[in-house]
Amino acid sequence: MKKVICFVLTLFMFFSTVPGIAQSEISILIDGKEQRYDVMPLNISGRVFVPMRGIFEALGAEIVWRDDIRTVTASKDKKEVVVTIDSLNARIDGQPVKIDVAPIIVEGRTMVPVRFVSEAMGEDVAWDDATKTVIITHNKNSGLKRLVSDFHRPVPTEFEKSNALDDLIYIEGDSKKPEDMFSALPKNPTVMISLDDLEKGKMTSDKYATAEMTKSDSGEKVFKIDVFKSSDSSKNCIYKLEKSLEGMLNEGDSCLLKVTMRTTSGGDENGMGRIQVQAEHPTLFDKDIWEYVDAGREWTTTYYSYQPNLKKGPRCSIGFRVPFYVQTLEISEFSILNYGKTVDFADMPVMPVDYSKFGPDKEWRNKAIDDIEKYRKDDFNIVVLDKDGKPLKDAEVELDMFEHEFEFGSCFRTAIAGNEKYRQAASSLFNAGVDEGAMKWEPYENGGVESARKIADGIKELGIKYYRGHTLIWQVPVTSSGNRMVPEDVVKLANDGKTEALRKRANDHITRIMGDYIGELTEWDVVNETVGNKQLETNNGGMKLEKEWFELARKIEPGVDLFYNEATVYIERFDAQRTKEFFRILDEMKAMDIDYDGIGLQSHHDKAQENMEEILAVFDKVNSYGKEVKVTEYSCAVSDPVLQANFTRDFFISVFSKPYITGIIMWGFWDGSNFEPYSPVYDKEWNLKPAGKQIVDLLYNKWWTRDAKANTDSDGRATIRGFFGDYDVTVRHNGQEKKVMCSFGMGYDNTLYVTMD
Numbered sequence: 001m002k003k004v005i006c007f008v009l010t011l012f013m014f015f016s017t018v019p020g021i022a023q024s025e026i027s028i029l030i031d032g033k034e035q036r037y038d039v040m041p042l043n044i045s046g047r048v049f050v051p052m053r054g055i056f057e058a059l060g061a062e063i064v065w066r067d068d069i070r071t072v073t074a075s076k077d078k079k080e081v082v083v084t085i086d087s088l089n090a091r092i093d094g095q096p097v098k099i100d101v102a103p104i105i106v107e108g109r110t111m112v113p114v115r116f117v118s119e120a121m122g123e124d125v126a127w128d129d130a131t132k133t134v135i136i137t138h139n140k141n142s143g144l145k146r147l148v149s150d151f152h153r154p155v156p157t158e159f160e161k162s163n164a165l166d167d168l169i170y171i172e173g174d175s176k177k178p179e180d181m182f183s184a185l186p187k188n189p190t191v192m193i194s195l196d197d198l199e200k201g202k203m204t205s206d207k208y209a210t211a212e213m214t215k216s217d218s219g220e221k222v223f224k225i226d227v228f229k230s231s232d233s234s235k236n237c238i239y240k241l242e243k244s245l246e247g248m249l250n251e252g253d254s255c256l257l258k259v260t261m262r263t264t265s266g267g268d269e270n271g272m273g274r275i276q277v278q279a280e281h282p283t284l285f286d287k288d289i290w291e292y293v294d295a296g297r298e299w300t301t302t303y304y305s306y307q308p309n310l311k312k313g314p315r316c317s318i319g320f321r322v323p324f325y326v327q328t329l330e331i332s333e334f335s336i337l338n339y340g341k342t343v344d345f346a347d348m349p350v351m352p353v354d355y356s357k358f359g360p361d362k363e364w365r366n367k368a369i370d371d372i373e374k375y376r377k378d379d380f381n382i383v384v385l386d387k388d389g390k391p392l393k394d395a396e397v398e399l400d401m402f403e404h405e406f407e408f409g410s411c412f413r414t415a416i417a418g419n420e421k422y423r424q425a426a427s428s429l430f431n432a433g434v435d436e437g438a439m440k441w442e443p444y445e446n447g448g449v450e451s452a453r454k455i456a457d458g459i460k461e462l463g464i465k466y467y468r469g470h471t472l473i474w475q476v477p478v479t480s481s482g483n484r485m486v487p488e489d490v491v492k493l494a495n496d497g498k499t500e501a502l503r504k505r506a507n508d509h510i511t512r513i514m515g516d517y518i519g520e521l522t523e524w525d526v527v528n529e530t531v532g533n534k535q536l537e538t539n540n541g542g543m544k545l546e547k548e549w550f551e552l553a554r555k556i557e558p559g560v561d562l563f564y565n566e567a568t569v570y571i572e573r574f575d576a577q578r579t580k581e582f583f584r585i586l587d588e589m590k591a592m593d594i595d596y597d598g599i600g601l602q603s604h605h606d607k608a609q610e611n612m613e614e615i616l617a618v619f620d621k622v623n624s625y626g627k628e629v630k631v632t633e634y635s636c637a638v639s640d641p642v643l644q645a646n647f648t649r650d651f652f653i654s655v656f657s658k659p660y661i662t663g664i665i666m667w668g669f670w671d672g673s674n675f676e677p678y679s680p681v682y683d684k685e686w687n688l689k690p691a692g693k694q695i696v697d698l699l700y701n702k703w704w705t706r707d708a709k710a711n712t713d714s715d716g717r718a719t720i721r722g723f724f725g726d727y728d729v730t731v732r733h734n735g736q737e738k739k740v741m742c743s744f745g746m747g748y749d750n751t752l753y754v755t756m757d
Contacts, residue, residue, distance in 0.1 A: 082559030091559035143749030151463035305348035391716025407663025417458035565600035637676035645690035
């Protein structure tokens with residue numbers, strides 16, 4: 001959510017004759033003190049309207065007016081409210097609420113229904129009809145975060161470990177040697193590519209490297225690559241083979257890339273050289289192989305097993321990228337082998353995993369756990385009073401958390417509305433959600449309206465309270481899997497440079513879909529993956545077009561949070577150019593003063609290669625832009641369950657240790673309905689995977705407060721440390737028991753007053 005949400009007041013000129021009571025006949029008392037304003041309250045058709053600015057400032061709130069979108073911002077400490085004139089939709093602490101009567105403007109002053117003051121600021125408001133007086137009294141609990149919902153999800157309650165933050169689940173792996181696995185394979189695979197095939201190929205540029213077939217110093221045949229100039233963009237120099245895999249692949253084949261290489265000079269600071277092998281579709285450029293091959297001064301063999309994806313044609317064009325460093329490389333074997341269906345894919349060779357990096361007592365993890373204790377928890381004060389307002393000593397106070405403030409969710413498909421097991425799992429695990437695909441432009445216009453509504457209603461029925469929209473604009477005409485994301489006529493308008501027609505088409509789409517969900521969503525991805533996808537804005541105004549999309553979205557629903565959502569491009573050693581472009585875009589958005597609230601990091605870690613220290617450093621760099629940060633599409637689609645579990649544990653700890661990251665949204669959780677074969681939570685039979693056990697242990701055991709008790713002191717105060725979230729609070733004193741619910745939030749005055757009857 002936004003750190004400061006605008007308190008939005010829609011303006012319309014109020015008619016000259018107002019039916020009802022004259023201004024002078026209604027008085028306002030705030031904590032017993034009579035208030036005088038240039039525009040006093042009005043009774044309009046039985047509804048009492050009060051001047052927002054005067055009352056909210058008297059209650060200590062700061063008021064700021066934005067004329068461009070006709071909004072007023074009212075904020076007090078962490079209390080945040082947004083309302084819109086002529087609209088029944090408002091926001092309190094980032095969550096959508098409905099007002100029974102829309103605000104109006106009288107003599108240049110914003111007037112709001114008096115009852116909304118109580119709803120917005122948590123104060124007690126009464127109407128004395130005999131004296132025609134609005135009586136506003138300070139509520140001691142007004143500093144608490146507003147409780148959005150009292151719904152109690154059926155969260156997990158049974159765990160293998162204690163709830164101590166450092167009592168983690170560590171899973172030891174047993175890496176088989178890839179050479180032993182290779183030796184056990186049949187000896188007669190189809191050889192699709194061999195070393196000899198490298199001789200027939202060429203570099204896409206002669207500015208960076210040369211290549212030739214030659215002999216090593218020991219006399220063996222090798223393919224030599226001499227890179228004399230490096231590049232931030234690996235695509236600037238690719239060695240492409242003439243030979244193709246066309247006609248050699250079938251769906252379900254077990255295939256293997258095997259490369260033996262060494263670096264004879266140059267490389268990185270440790271003398272390691274690198275190429276990146278690709279097997280891609282010749283026009284769509286989606287890839288079956290997209291793998292780094294690294295080697296030092298000694299001969300090193302790399303194995304990479306894969307199964308081809310033939311949905312949109314074979315990924316048959318072979319090549320490798322070379323300009324990572326100034327380096328000289330020798331390749332003695334380069335094979336792509338096809339074992340067909342004679343070998344179970346689980347038996348294919350894989351490179352060994354260094355499981356030791358996931359073991360206990362890692363410095364980064366110890367610090368992260370300390371930061372979780374420091375930032376994700378607070379001392380909650382519960383003050384118990386008798387009916388006369390006097391403190392009660394030795395009252396027993398118990399706190400039981402029933403919802404996280406931290407957002408943990410998944411993308412959902414229509415199974416959320418019909419598949420009972422899917423629904424049960426979603427309700428148990430998640431307090432947040434997003435539509436996986438139905439809200440995207442082409443799908444929404446072409447039959448997705450009903451699906452999107454079905455998903456939204458299913459989420460609402462399960463009590464999942466955070467729902468994000470994805471995405472208003474994604475400039476990808478067709479995905480690598482062949483799904484159209486942008487209507488064909490829009491692509492043609494963009495390609496033909498018909499900017500005005502394109503603007504109208506995009507603006508109409510944004511207006512329609514946001515209008516369909518006003519008052520329902522907590523945030524919208526306005527743009528998605530613009531690092532590599534600018535097909536619409538290119539030659540049509542560039543980022544000026546993006547700025548217009550953000551401005552329009554802000555105007556349509558001023559209170560909803562607006563995000564720039566980007567793919568996982570933020571680890572520089574994996575793709576320096578894309579990482580550089582990501583931060584360049586953030587810099588340009590800042591320079592252009594684009595009005596947005598959050599940065600979404602998709603976080604598809606589907607090779608689980610990143611180091612947590614790298615990830616933590618990037619989180620901090622992204623945070624320097626002053627926006628909300630959220631992990632929006634976490635996945636870890638590796639077949640190794642031990643690697644998946646250990647990486648997921650450490651990634652979640654990394655994220656939760658950063659107080660500015662407000663949530664983790666997963667991109668699927670069940671193998672039976674997932675964009676990749678290996679989701680992190682459930683297999684196809686709904687068995688909880690090792691990674692799923694890690695997630696449950698962290699979210700609902702380590703980072704959850706249960707059965708926390710304390711007794712009040714002579715001041716009637718009991719202090720209990722807990723995680724931020726929604727709580728059942730039970731107070732017992734002299735045989736009397738009272739239960740209340742409240743929300744303790746990060747940055748709020750987390751003091752709850754309970755009066756025993």
